[in-house]
Amino acid sequence: MKKTALFLILALAACNSGDKPVFDEVPLPPKTNWQKTELYFGLNIGDTGRVDTADFARFIDTAVTRRFPDGFSIIDVRGHWFDASRKVTVKEPTKLLVVIHEREKGGKALDEIAEAYKMRFHQQSVLRFDYAGEAKF
Numbered sequence: 818m819k820k821t822a823l824f825l826i827l828a829l830a831a832c833n834s835g836d837k838p839v840f841d842e843v844p845l846p847p848k849t850n851w852q853k854t855e856l857y858f859g860l861n862i863g864d865t866g867r868v869d870t871a872d873f874a875r876f877i878d879t880a881v882t883r884r885f886p887d888g889f890s891i892i893d894v895r896g897h898w899f900d901a902s903r904k905v906t907v908k909e910p911t912k913l914l915v916v917i918h919e920r921e922k923g924g925k926a927l928d929e930i931a932e933a934y935k936m937r938f939h940q941q942s943v944l945r946f947d948y949a950g951e952a953k954f
Contacts, residue, residue, distance in 0.1 A: 851952035854927050856914040857944035858934055859896060861907075868938050873912060880933045881914065884926040890915040917952060 860868040868876075881889060896911040914930070916923060931943035 850920050851950055852918060852920045852923070853948040853950055854916050854918065854923065855944075855946045855948075856916075856927060856931055856934075857894070857896065857946075858912045858914065858938075859940060859943075860910045860912065862939055867910075872938075876934065876937060877914075880930050884930065885916055885918070885923070920949070 858868075858873075860873070862868060877891065892913040892915065894911045894913045896907075896909045898907050898909070899905075900907050916927065927945065931945060934940060934943050
């Protein structure tokens with residue numbers, strides 16, 4: 818009996834390491850006021866021109882980085898869309914900008930970025946897609 822009691826005491830003592838209380842390890846709830854926004858930048862200029870790598874990098878440095886200094890991602894994608902006036906499918910190299918931001922912040926800045934791109938590179942449009950979501954860091 819004494820051996821069993823001693824074993825139980827030692828087993829229970831081993832369970833408490835004394836490092837941190839258990840409640841400190843509970844994860845924080847996700848932040849629900851976050852949004853993921855994607856901007857799709859086509860790289861073709863008309864039928865013959867193209868935004869080159871250096872020009873696009875300068876655009877990101879001047880138009881995006883200062884508005885989102887906490888970070889963003891740029892992904893190379895290939896866009897496909899149907900040009901109804903010419904009745905052809907256009908395959909266009911595209912850069913995808915992904916920004917995770919608080920819903921109340923960033924919307925105006927992203928609109929400004931899209932407008933700046935259209936003006937600078939003579940684009941008809943920049944596709945913007947917003948997703949509401951939860952963020953955990």
